[in-house]
Amino acid sequence: MGYILGIDVGGTNTRLGLVSEQGELVEFVREATKQYNIEGQALPLFLDVVKRYLQNHGEGRTIDAISVGFPSTIDKERKVVIGTPNIAGLNNIPVVETFEKEFGIPVFLERDTCLILINDMEKNHIPPSGVTIGIYYGTGIGNAISIDGKIFTGKHGVSAELGHIPMRGVHGRCGCGNESCAEVVACGRALEHIMEKHFPNEDISYIFSEHGDSEIILQFIDDLAIAAATEINILDPDHIIIGGGLPNMEGFPRHELEARIHKYARKPLPDEDLEFIYSKEGQESGVMGAAIHARHQLKK
Ligand SMILES: [Zn+2]
Known part of the structure; x- marks a missing residue:
């Protein structure tokens, strides 16, 4: 049974969690975004946060994909974070290319609000x-x-x-x-x-x-x-x-x-x-939405 690593980047906290095929969320953690929102170093530092998470929580589990939401403008192809008004350093970063190279599994990128909508649609059976x-x-x-x-x-x-x-x-x-x-x-x-x-x-x-x-x-x-x-x-x-x-x-x-x-x-x-x-969003809505989005994409 495989998991999706869902990541929800916010101005203060970055939330990470593993979501099973049945939609069960495990190993939900919050990391401070300030660890990596540094001009010129954001991408490698963000990558370190994800690597550490997988070392601590991914051991012995199959990870089918990584799916990340950013509070940002994202390019049409959903590969690059173009700009993030409220978080330093998250401009023009090629998230998908970098992460796929590092982890060797499919990586999906989406705007955080879109992932919240995807989660709301699922929860409300729309x-x-x-x-x-x-x-x-x-x-x-x-x-x-x-x-x-x-x-x-x-x-x-x-x-x-x-x-x-x-x-x-x-x-x-x-x-x-x-x-x-x-x-x-x-x-x-x-x-x-x-x-x-x-x-x-x-x-x-x-x-x-x-x-x-x-x-x-x-x-x-x-x-x-x-x-x-x-x-x-x-x-x-x-x-x-x-x-x-x-x-x-x-x-x-x-x-x-x-x-x-x-x-x-x-x-x-x-x-x-x-x-x-x-919608009654909770702490985990973005992570859940990211996982649902990834499952939809993998099925295509
Ligand atoms: Zn305006």
Whole structure:
């Protein structure tokens, strides 16, 4: 029985785990990303982390493939990490070529958000046919689109950047360098700015339960909805998954978000038939998604 080594690279932690053919996760560990996010040395240092993991946890086990998710832009062929805004050193690194040479087994590379969507589709028994979108309101806005079981990549591999649709009236520099991006007002980072300005010294964990009906928070929810409705009106998706840290916070007004998405959705359709599936990501979702993705690829 073989395992997939799933790896989920995050800004703070890199999670690794072995997933069996039956989908059982074993030897799940977290490593600090700062061990290897060093300009010019990231790839060999990251390789060392993986080698050490396999020495400690892979002994006596067959590893069928390695599957890695990065919070990055990835090339269309899914071989090279092009750029990672929040992690130093992870730019233009040929992960697949390097790892396949080192380990001699198939290696798969994907954007982390796409792996979360793949995991959510599996967990919610969503069939591959049709269009499924994942909108994840976290530090930024994560987004992924699956069409007939394939991740939609676009011409250059950088599609599904819902956080960077321009919105009128929005002014402020986005992490991407542009101004007026949805992410300037509609994500966790934006909520932190709202906290600083309107609710200084309060605990962000209780912002929705304490101030969910305040005008400024309702405006924030409205901005989240505008982003979601934009994609929904373009794609008329079969399934809509909403996740990320924000919708899972205490008191987050899901009904308010849904009402506002309906407000902006085209009438009568798709508005009349929107169904929202909430994702409850855990620590292991990225690793599990990576393994499911690898199994799908190996079958091809
Ligand atoms: Zn942007």
